[in-house]
Amino acid sequence: MTDDRKTTVPVWTLATADVRVPGLTAGELMTAERLAELRGVLAVLADEPIVTLEAHPLPDKIDRGRGLPLDAASPLAQHLSQFITQSTRSSLTAARATASGECLYRMVIPAKVAAQLGQGILRPMAPKGAAGAIYGELVNASGRIASKATFVPVGGAAAVGTVGGAGATAGAAAAGGAALTVAAPLVLMAVAVGVSAHADQKRQQAIEHITELLEQLQQDKLDDERSALDGCRAAVDKATAILLDQGKLGASLGLDSAVHTIDTALSKVEIRLGRWRSALDAVPEGEAVELGTLTQSFPGIDDQGGMFRTHLELAALAIALKRRVVVLQAVEHAQSEPGNPFENFTRELKRDQQGLDALESGIAGVLVRLSALELARPNGLRPVFTTGEVDRLMSAAHRIHQLGRGVTVGGRPRDVAIEIARDKDGSVTVFPALPV
Structure with missing residues (x-):
């Protein structure tokens, strides 16, 4: 989702292990609707969890008090910094979107994976007032909901590395299918902090x-x-x-x-x-x-x-x-x-x-x-x-x-979004995980 300046938003597909998926049209423009369809296809066809990561301009007004702050030395901030550095080497769109160092990254977890994380993060939470209500939709400087995004899938691998525990670097998926970035540590830490913040x-x-x-x-x-x-x-x-x-x-x-x-x-x-x-x-x-x-x-x-x-x-x-x-x-x-x-x-x-x-x-x-x-x-x-x-x-x-107003019993699992505000010094604030 972009603001009135019609900013182009790069989107990456991240895998948590080596997987093969249908070919992705890297570099071609797509709408938010097509991106949602892509998420559904990947969730159904991939053997391992695949998430999408978007890089949006950082809104001027964000209630950071609702999130968990992590300094630049934290594993999540380091993994994100490594990923950005590696991605910008092969993508001009990614380089332009992240050039300022300040971005609002939005990681979307597929519903079938989100269902494993507990229904506690699958229901919307109504915050007091509307002061920081940027979640689910991005807003521009005037506080209005931004819309009509132009997404560009970033193709290719970020870098060759190892896939391991929380200290591992991002790496490339094995050849044979569409090239995805294997970033299990980045996904793990983002989900952990997002759920904890929620x-x-x-x-x-x-x-x-x-x-x-x-x-x-x-x-x-x-x-x-x-x-x-x-x-x-x-x-x-x-x-x-x-x-x-x-x-x-x-x-x-x-x-x-x-x-x-x-x-x-x-x-x-x-x-x-x-x-x-x-x-x-x-x-x-x-x-x-x-x-x-x-x-x-x-x-x-x-x-x-x-x-x-x-x-x-x-x-x-x-x-x-x-x-x-x-x-x-x-x-x-x-x-x-x-x-x-x-x-x-x-x-x-x-x-x-x-x-x-x-x-x-x-x-x-x-x-x-x-x-x-x-x-x-x-x-x-x-x-x-x-x-x-x-x-x-x-x-x-x-x-x-x-008493029964707003109460949800059961319900179909939904995709979950985790938003991460990154500052120029590399520190991040992770906001509570919420349903898409």
């Missing part, structure tokens, strides 16, 4: 919501639960920084105790989820339920800041923290076996994410069922109710029906 964004949003709710509830036990979970952040942040800089995780980081706290919180989520499901199963199908009966199993469901809603936000916080830990464990495992880092990464991530996906789906299912309930008028001897009672019932019905 999980951290969800953690921040959950903390904000919980704080607002606890100010109304003043529940000490819930406040302690929030504090224990948020206290894990320092250990997770340090472990993220060390591992993404190719360091080794040690016991001094406190990650083990943080993981124990997170797992304990997830256990409470599972217990609460089981109680919620049992309470809904007890409601006769097709019959209205009294508000008093509903609030016994879902305390405060009729209030804007009730205990039930706080439990939901605590669950979101625990899941978000666990997703970051799972990414760390997957990266560590992939780096320990440099032969096939991306395969190890996706395998480990998929295995550990399945439980979190099931937990999120279970909570989503409860919210959908609650939103579909019909509230019955209270039983009583009085034939007429006060205006206050009627208002409370109507307000409660509205809030309960709103």
Whole structure:
């Protein structure tokens, strides 16, 4: 996607291993629609994950606070710099697009690979306000969405190198098919940081919501639960920084105790989820339920800041923290076996994410069922109710029906985009992974 100046956007196809694919029309112009079709073809026909990487002009206004910053010495920044240097030697279009040193790189992960990373990054996240909402579509300096892009596939190999762990260089695919750049380390690190940034964004949003709710509830036990979970952040942040800089995780980081706290919180989520499901199963199908009966199993469901809603936000916080830990464990495992880092990464991530996906789906299912309930008028001897009672019932019905708004249960996997802002000094900021 280009701005009003109709900038040409180079696009590369990156493989995570040596693969053969149908010939690509390198150097020929294509539209965004044709690029999307190309991604679909590559995803279906290629044996190994193939992603596309686009180089867009860096917008003047970007909310970098929503991303994870990495300095120029980090593996991701180094891999990206190596890739750019090697690509510009054989492509004039790439050289022109990256000449300033500042670019917004957009890596698109195919849906079948994204499905292995967990459904937690496959649903759009609505940020507060519209200040930094550059994700999914690129904007120009005036803040307007840019459109009508002209894409140019960059053909040929970037350079001859080795394909290995996170420290390996980008290399060329074996001859015999269309020439692709083998850049498993670059893809691995981009996906790892993008997923981690997404999980951290969800953690921040959950903390904000919980704080607002606890100010109304003043529940000490819930406040302690929030504090224990948020206290894990320092250990997770340090472990993220060390591992993404190719360091080794040690016991001094406190990650083990943080993981124990997170797992304990997830256990409470599972217990609460089981109680919620049992309470809904007890409601006769097709019959209205009294508000008093509903609030016994879902305390405060009729209030804007009730205990039930706080439990939901605590669950979101625990899941978000666990997703970051799972990414760390997957990266560590992939780096320990440099032969096939991306395969190890996706395998480990998929295995550990399945439980979190099931937990999120279970909570989503409860919210959908609650939103579909019909509230019955209270039983009583009085034939007429006060205006206050009627208002409370109507307000409660509205809030309960709103629970299912925006909730997605299941759904078809979608391509995922990871955007990386690169500065002149080589440092990068990776924004949360989002659906295309």
